[in-house]
Amino acid sequence: MINLITTKDLKEGTSRGIEIDNNFLFAIKKDDLYHVYWNICPHIGTPLEWQEDQFLDDDGELIRCATHGALFEINSGKCLAGPCIGKKLHKIPFEISNDMITVKESDLKPPSRF
Ligand code: FES
Structure with missing residues (x-):
């Protein structure tokens, strides 16, 4: 497993960019839930x-x-407004163990399409 960020470093209602070996992700904590996505817009990939x-x-x-x-x-x-309406950001499956958000190395493959 690869460590992304500790839950302590992700306060309620905030987001953090994460770079792991040239893979760019971000994490959000909202309503006590954590979310991890690839930092790639489904419009043109920025x-x-x-x-x-x-x-x-x-x-x-x-x-x-x-x-x-x-x-x-x-x-x-899911994109609700803007030029990529109907498309989605790519989620990454993760686990939380001992206050650390982790992902499997095999899941750290950038999406081929956005
Ligand atoms: S690149 Fe994100 S809306 Fe155009």
């Missing part, structure tokens, strides 16, 4: 954050892409 570790909109209710402003549901990654 990173989503508008500033370091800032992946959410002003209200912290949706994920927002900085490039063209697409908005995504936090739970599902």
